[in-house]
Amino acid sequence: MRTMLAKLDADDPKVIRECLRNLVALATLPAVWSGADPRRIAESLAAALYSTLEAAFIYVEIAGRAGEPGTMVAQTGRYNTDPALAAHVGSAVKEWARARDPHDVLLLKEPSAGSEWRVAVRPLGFDAEFGVLAAGFSDQHSPTPAQHLMLSIVANQALPAIQNALLNRSLRETQESVRRANEELAASVAELQRTNAELRDSRRAALNVMEDAVQSRARAEMLNQELARHKEDLERRVQERTAELEASHRQLRLSERMAAMGTLSAGLGHDMGNLLVPIRVRLESVAAMNLPQEAQQELNGLRGSTDYLQKLASGLRLLAVDPGRTPSFEPTELHDWWEEAIGVLRNAMPRGVALESQMPNDPCWVGMPNTALTQAVFNLVQNAGDAMKDRSRGVVKVAVEQREGAVFLTVSDNGPGMTDEVKQRCMEPFYTTKTRALSTGLGLSLVYGLVQDAGGSIRLESDFGVGTTFTLKLPAAKPPMSAETLPSPRSALVDVTDERMRAILAAELQELRFDVHFDKERVRSADLVVADHGDWNGDMKGRLLALTTKELAPRAAIALGEKPRVQAVRDAVRQMSRELVSP
């Protein structure tokens, strides 16, 4: 600068003043450039220099980024609008600025007019790194030193602004890149997050699906198991039901056969019974005659046969399914019954076969008459014994158990058991596996009829080669009123005119353990009075009052109407007897 000023000193002061004035004018430019972009700097620089230096044109080019064109401003109307001319000038001055001294003047021919420009060129930065600044003059004296100086000063002033602008631009571009990169990054992050979220959702969904699948599978397995259980249960029920139906069917067939056979058998039994009466009587008559010994023996043989036939006739009649034959519920206490029956039952056992029993501890009453029970059990025990005749260590066991309001009496053996055919047919009348001489084939049919009569049922279980068990399910019964429970003594006065009714009352009252009297004088001691109208002239109530109040009243009285029904009288007597026992 000092060299330049010294050079100015040597020149005309007028030039220096002009130069200073222009410098003052240009001094405001840096303020304008602050923050401006390179193009704006170039345009303002060109505008300022054009007017200040009175140049034909000003060429300013700011270096661009690699691979990009620079910013060129040819500050004349013509050059500014003619790209070809601008390119011509630009290439010349850039070449000049790199190779020559800044104070050398470039002579540049004007392409259209043929005249020559004198051009002062200043590089911006080392080796025109940031661009080039050129001022073209048409007159021969320019550029003057002051113009050179101005151009140098302005170039020096402009350089930092241009550097800043370029840096700013670069910075902005970088910032923009960073911003874009950030945006892209943010977008990528958002995308990533979205993707992650989607992935999470997908994963969750997948997990849910898997969980659902697992649960579904577990449920399916559970359902399968349940289904299998139901199937097993159903199959079992079907089997049970089928077995029950088959059993019912067998029972029905048996009942039908029994009914048909029973009717036939009962008729046969009845007729046999009828015929046996004259046979026995005739035999008795014959026996009363003075017969030889041999004839007596023959007669005894005939008697044996009639006894057998009588037994058969009785058995046959029991097989009838008779609507008028009501079941018998006469109660039997099983311990007492066993004591009484065991002798007969033991006799039915073949040698070597043991008879065992198992009775409940407490008294056990069953609704079946003593004789019928003996008859039924005798047949079962006898059959069991016969089945084990040829076997060693045979045991027939009679067991009693009371449960569910019923008495279960079982007769079991460890004999050979039954085949299926025998099991199905053994209850049929006349069916037997023994020789006819030993068996009528009515034993089990009889048991069946007796048990049915008592309102019970019979069940047979038999395994071939293992043994047989008959179970009689019989109605449990309450103990009857025993002599011990009755007040003693009880007496009854029967003051009834009709002989037959008197006999009926006497029998009934004796059955109920009354001492029966017919003498009216015994009324004082009577617990019960039964009277009809007799020869009383008043009403029955008066007769009873006369009987019961005048003479130290008995505890109860029954008045009979005219021609009373036998059953009604018996029922009344029984009812009164019960009331007399009650406290």
Place this chain on the structure above:
Amino acid sequence: MTEHSSTNKTPSVLCVDDNAAVAEAVRVKLTRHKEFAWKGSLPAADELVTVCRRDCPDLVVLDADMPGRDPFEALAELTEECPGIRAVMFSGHVRRDFISRSMEAGAWGYVSKNDGEDALLDVLRKVMIGSIAFSPEAKRYYSQ
């Protein structure tokens, strides 16, 4: 106790049974020891009341199941018409309803043919001394 037991007269019997062999057997059985006198037999109950009115037997042995007139109906009429005659049923049918109908119709007893002719003899003896009586099998049904 009764008019029959108080006299020495041999009680007479009329038998009604569709089976002549049975009636004859009853005759033989009852008259063997002259304990009872025989008034004859009828094959059905149709003429029962008429014959009884005419012959006045002390006892009637009556089958419960015969062709012809219903024996229970005939018995009821007999009870009404001839209250002094004591009838005993003698039947191969031992059923609660038969026994019940017999007693309502006026029978003094019921004998099962399965219990035998000795049971009949026994029951007739009891009836003659003023008791009602049953053979063992019939007794079981009457007692229920």
